[in-house]
Amino acid sequence: MKIKATLDRIPGGMMVVPLLLAATINTFAPNLLRIGNFTEALFVNSASALIALFLLCAGAQINVRSAGIALGKGFTLLFVKWAVGALVGLIAYIAAGPSGLFLGLTPLAIIAAMTNSNGGLYMAIVGQYGKEDDKAAYSLLALNDGPFLTMVALSIFGAMGFVDGMFSIVSFISVLLPIAIGMILGNLDNEMREFLAKGSDMLIPFFAFALGMGIDFGAIIKGGLSGVLLGVATVLLTGTAGYLIFKAFGWNPLVGAAEGSTAGNAVATPAAIAAANASFASVADLATVQVAASTVTTAILLPIYIAFLAKRLEKKNKLQQYYQLPN
Structure with missing residues (x-):
């Protein structure tokens, strides 16, 4: 049975198939x-540890002389993601107000979902x-990660004052250290x-599966059509913006598009915002x-969009050039 060959024929198969398989298991069983x-340690609770190991293996392949490019790409991704989410949130905020709805969505949900990405x-x-x-x-x-950038956007809009303690430098260092x-x-x-170098590729399907074990398809039903619309908009708007900016810089545009997601920890952001400012409690x-x-x-x-x-x-014979371009 040619399992690997089959996965290789599916675009992003090494990541998409394990993730969806695990999400199906997590939803129905x-x-x-x-x-x-x-069993539980590997297939359910291993995502953070495996991603950390993946980052360590990836870090070993970086020549210290090119580290500045990595930081430049990271800052670009971070800013584009935040700017698009904040802009759409601002439009919703102006149209609906903090307690109203814009296309069935709360402005708070828009900003929280679009400015926070799934690192895994x-x-x-x-x-x-x-x-x-x-x-x-x-x-x-x-x-x-978390409500920090959401609160920055809201403070800029004048919806609330800046609240300290929402971002921990220790958390940032803990990501950077591996x-x-x-x-x-x-x-x-x-x-x-x-x-x-041998470790990076092997780890992908395993942490993708563990990530899938944190996904419940039932959340789509609870969030309704508006929640699905928010997810589609997040992929198309923030993902496409990252794609175009990276393409303009001559970087791999697929990497720019890879930020077009909403992180699981963003689910806690509305409650954190409401705790800091009671005016958001109703939504x-x-x-x-x-x-x-x-x-x-x-x-x-x-993954399907990517x-x-x-x-x-x-089809345009341009994919290979991004693997060949010096980064």
């Missing part, structure tokens, strides 16, 4: 693999389509670089389910 010990999904996509400095760019993307350790090992010893519950629906929708749709974009580049 959530306790099937939650039986403790090694980004790493899975970039692991298949990107280079080592594309993976290292993830270190800066830790800044959009990459830094990998870079040190790889730059000190070429044999260590070669040894760690926090609705915003929460809409963000949850967006999380699931983007997890399914973004595969579509990759096929377009391949």
Whole structure:
């Protein structure tokens, strides 16, 4: 049975198939693999550890002389993601007000979903389509985890004052450290670089499966059509913006599009915002389910969108050039 060959024929198959398989299991038989010990540790709870190891292996492949490019890509991704989400949120805020609805969506849900990206999904996509400095760019993307950038956008809009304590420098360093350790090992010893290079590709289907075990298709039903609309808009607007900006810079545009998702931890953002400012309490519950629906929708749709974009580049004989361009 040629399992790997079959997965290779599916665009993004090494990431998409395990993720969707796990999401299906988690939705219809959530306790099937939650039986403790090694099984649960590997297939359910391993995403963070495997992504950290993936980052270390990727960091080992980065020549310290090119680290600035990785930071440039990371900042570009971070800014484009935030700017698009904040702009759409601002339009919704102006049209509906903080307690109203814009196309059935709360402005709070729009900003929370569009400014916060799924780092694991980004790493899975970039692991298949990107280079080592594309993976290292993830270190800066830790800044959009949680409610911090959502609150920055809201404070700019004058909807609330800036609230301290929503971003931890320790959390940021904890994301950066595995990459830094990998870079040190790889730059000190070429044999260590070669040894760690073997780990990156192998880890992708395993952490993709673990990510899928955190997805429940039922969230789409709870969030309703508006939540699905939010997920589609997040992929098309923030993903396409990243694609176009990266293409304009001569970087791999698929990496730019890989930010077009909503992170699972964004589901907690409306409650965090409401706790900081009571004026959002009336919409926090609705915003929460809409963000949850967006999380699931983007997890399914973004890999498909990336595969579509990759096929377009391949038909134009442009896909290979991004692997050959110096990063």
